[in-house]
Amino acid sequence: MTWVERDAAVVWHGFTQMAAYAENLPVIVEAGEGRELIDVAGNRYLDAISSLWVTTLGHRVPELDDAVRGQLDRIAHSTMLGNGNRVVIELSEALAAVVPVDGPHFLYAGDGATAVEQALKIAFQYWVNRGEPRTGFVGLGGAYHGDTIGALSLGDRGFGTTIFEPLLFPVRRAATVEDAVDAVLRGGDELAAVIVEPLVQAANAMAMLDPGALADLGAACAETGVLLICDEVATGFGRTGTLFASEQCGLRPDLLVLGKGMSGGYLPLSATVAADRVFRAFLGPDLSDRTLYHGHSYGGNALACAVALRHLQLLEEWDVLANVRAREAQLRAGLDEAVAPLAAVGDVRLRGLMGGVDLLAPRPDLRWGRRVCAAAVRRGVLLRPIGDTVILMAPLTLSAEEADRIVTVLRDAILEVCRP
Numbered sequence: 001m002t003w004v005e006r007d008a009a010v011v012w013h014g015f016t017q018m019a020a021y022a023e024n025l026p027v028i029v030e031a032g033e034g035r036e037l038i039d040v041a042g043n044r045y046l047d048a049i050s051s052l053w054v055t056t057l058g059h060r061v062p063e064l065d066d067a068v069r070g071q072l073d074r075i076a077h078s079t080m081l082g083n084g085n086r087v088v089i090e091l092s093e094a095l096a097a098v099v100p101v102d103g104p105h106f107l108y109a110g111d112g113a114t115a116v117e118q119a120l121k122i123a124f125q126y127w128v129n130r131g132e133p134r135t136g137f138v139g140l141g142g143a144y145h146g147d148t149i150g151a152l153s154l155g156d157r158g159f160g161t162t163i164f165e166p167l168l169f170p171v172r173r174a175a176t177v178e179d180a181v182d183a184v185l186r187g188g189d190e191l192a193a194v195i196v197e198p199l200v201q202a203a204n205a206m207a208m209l210d211p212g213a214l215a216d217l218g219a220a221c222a223e224t225g226v227l228l229i230c231d232e233v234a235t236g237f238g239r240t241g242t243l244f245a246s247e248q249c250g251l252r253p254d255l256l257v258l259g260k261g262m263s264g265g266y267l268p269l270s271a272t273v274a275a276d277r278v279f280r281a282f283l284g285p286d287l288s289d290r291t292l293y294h295g296h297s298y299g300g301n302a303l304a305c306a307v308a309l310r311h312l313q314l315l316e317e318w319d320v321l322a323n324v325r326a327r328e329a330q331l332r333a334g335l336d337e338a339v340a341p342l343a344a345v346g347d348v349r350l351r352g353l354m355g356g357v358d359l360l361a362p363r364p365d366l367r368w369g370r371r372v373c374a375a376a377v378r379r380g381v382l383l384r385p386i387g388d389t390v391i392l393m394a395p396l397t398l399s400a401e402e403a404d405r406i407v408t409v410l411r412d413a414i415l416e417v418c419r420p
């Protein structure tokens with residue numbers, strides 16, 4: 001049996017039709033090096049989707065490998081429920097100095113969706129603890145916040161998740177950021193919180209949001225007391241050219257959600273960051289009902305926190321954000337010159353190293369997005385589409401040569417596949 005056959009026999013892949021899995025020629029990774037993945041046959045692929053948006057500095061980064069090894073010699077994991085761990089404290093102190101949150105307190109989890117759930121429950125209980133219960137939440141059109149039931153409720157469906165509708169709780173859907181501002185200003189005393197993905201809605205085929213409108217939303221929240229939740233699971237840790245996208249919109253959220261790139265793409269780690277004013281509403285007598293009764297078994301995993309701490313230091317030591325901005329300029333110029341003018345290409349968007357290239361497929365059943373990405377994979381660049389948009393999410397340490405390779409390969413793949 002081949003690796004693909006063995007895989008398809010026992011592994012169930014998320015967001016993947018398993019009946020078609022093998023035909024779509026999946027890459028079976030055995031190792032990685034720098035920005036490249038190496039498959040079981042020894043072929044190399046530039047990881048231009050950062051392993052679904054988590055990898056930041058690359059694979060097998062010696063400094064990050066050492067951070068995991070060093071922590072292994074101390075302890076791999078100990079619980080955060082009622083007790084602490086040295087490296088979790090050190091990570092929290094380091095993050096506290098850089099997150100755009102006033103008086104931050106960190107509640108750790110393992111995935112973005114679980115950190116969104118935490119934010120949702122904290123926002124709800126915040127109002128209960130203040131003696132003015134509120135159940136209203138506002139979410140944006142096109143939003144994605146993860147796949148658990150609460151996170152799906154906050155998101156705007158899509159990806160075939162509409163069937164779960166009967167299980168979801170109602171959320172006020174604002175078509176635009178401007179509508180969300182209105183909803184907050186007119187929400188009255190039923191509105192608990194509004195949740196947004198600052199600057200880029202990655203899962204919405206890299207839709208870009210206007211920083212000025214987002215700043216207005218922050219102002220509306222500050223004016224009304226409605227909690228602002230910023231979901232930076234995708235945008236956090238440098239992807240948009242600043243450490244956090246909230247900075248570019250002048251936002252200081254009451255609750256900030258972090259995940260994906262937090263551990264450099266090494267280990268599952270996420271966090272819900274609460275501003276001091278939110279945190280304080282939960283203080284009270286021991287065992288009282290003001291307590292947040294929520295916690296995940298592996299939240300604050302020591303190995304994950306050790307690598308996250310080293311990762312945060314390296315972002316600074318290597319001036320990674322300068323590279324993000326240089327590669328952004330290079331990619332933009334390359335895409336404008338070689339990709340945007342193609343007849344099959346519509347809008348091309350890029351913010352930092354988060355990009356989307358719309359293909360103008362005459363019919364969806366031509367599966368241009370899927371086929372262009374497959375053609376890129378054959379040329380050694382791993383891409384994955386959302387519908388007919390090719391998603392670009394390169395690691396933050398991308399080299400100039402690699403940026404050129406992405407542009408050239410994408411152009412060649414489009415020219416091969418997209419014939420009217």
Ligand SMILES: *Cc1c(COP(=O)(O)O)cnc(C)c1O
Nearest residue numbers: 111112113144145146231233234
């Ligand atoms: C990926 C993502 C999530 C969910 O994170 P998981 O780790 O996949 O659960 C939530 N919000 C945004 C903006 C994301 O991109």
